[in-house]
Amino acid sequence: MKAGIQTLIAYRMNFFGFVIGGLIYCFVMYYLWRAVFNSSGSDTFMGFSMVDMTLYLFLSNMTNQLTFSSVCDSVGEEIKDGSIAMRLIKPVNTDMSYLFNELGCALLKFIIFAVPMILGLEIYRFVMTGKVMFDILHFLLYLVSTSLAYLVSFRVNLCFGFMAFYVKNLWGMSILKDSILRFLSGTLIPLAFMPDVLRTTLEYMPFSSMNYTPVMIYMGKYGMTEIIFRLGVQAVWAILIYALSKLIWFHAVKRLSVQGG
Amino acid sequence: MRRFFKIYRILVAQNLKRIMEYKADFLTGAVSFLIDQAVGIAFIFIIFSQIPHLAGFTFEQIVFIYGFSQIPKGIDHLLTDNLWCVGYFIVKKGDFDKYLTRPINPLFHVIAETFQVDAIGELVVGIALMVYVSGSVNLYITPLSVALFIVVIPFATLIYTAIKIATGALAFWIKSSGFIIQMVYGMNEFAKYPTTIYSLFIRTFITYIIPFAFTGYYPCIYLLTGQNPLFNIGGTVLISVIVMLVALLIWHKGLSAYESAGS
Structure with missing residues (x-):
């Protein structure tokens, strides 16, 4: 974990680039949605007010940063350049060493990025509605849900990283992964806006566990029973994806051929 | 000039050979960008x-x-993808020395080295979308407007390239500028939608500072309405030339400030 924090500090410039890039994207979306609300002629759009929508955009981006896992790229790189062999001969569980490395990053991101962000959003919400809407219970549940989301995201990314055993174009793979996840996890557009069949399907898929569930919990869109149910869905996926990543790993490592020496 | 074309042809042919060797890679890349667009x-x-x-x-x-906004983006992606590498690792690893020792312009060499076929995804989608809706939008079509619209595409592309050159060149001072390219390039998101939805500040910013508005909205609005060719088309040409000149200036300043890095 400590190593992860040190890496992040050393590459803080990249980190800030990433954060600012994300915020720019949020602002584009914010204006787009504002135009949508203006054009729709009503205050709410499918159950979301503009305040809800703004909150959703920024929270979803923040959750994305918190649950972000670069394990896909790092595993991929190591498979490609063969240094994965070094990890294989060490007496440490391979994926655990990645996991703890990243947890350090996530913790630091929470302190320097998420805390100010939440503060900013709550002030915005207060100014717009005139009420303090911050709810400590929902916030704590959000943290629980985000942790589960992180576990799912880590494993999904790991699975994609293992694809490097089969495909060599990692850059293409990562674009593919990002755009699929962006759509299916509700980062691009809240799942609530999608046609019913699609929405229900996606809510039960692992992707909504990675972003949508924690955000909706924070926003108080779920009742208590539903929160418990959703957390359960997340936990089940965390376990299933864990099993899947193990399965791929055992299958893939057999056909590992390291290029070069 | 002839020499440049010849070198370019050889380098591109070299790239295409590599692509033929790794066909699955090419497919993954193109399909990825295609799906990105579909989303x-x-x-x-x-x-x-x-x-x-x-x-x-x-x-x-x-x-x-x-x-339309995907076309200049795609052309730039196709031709100058290597500029990303300058910002991310070529300078940092000290590999840039290679370009300086060759008897051709280093900028030309960097750009010519990569021919990024992944961009086909963006180009195909961009063109397909325009063709698909061209029947149902009221376009202002005269021989002149169509000619202007086509002429404007390379200039809009220049805006992308210039922004990558300028931000990539910062690596000459700070060794790694990948994150800056990422940040500034990321603003092309603004170009996908009408600029009128943004606040005045952002609109001014993407028109005059990081002029991505000229890579999408302004040329299109000309073809959609036929209004203001001087600003919508002329502006694109003028702005793109200006940013390119600024970018080249930064690049050359950077080259003279460049000290090799690496071990």
């Missing part, structure tokens, strides 16, 4: 299933703007 369109589609128009634009018009 963007699905987004617009879902929004429009709820509202009849967006800030006065119809679904088809928005798709037209979106589609």
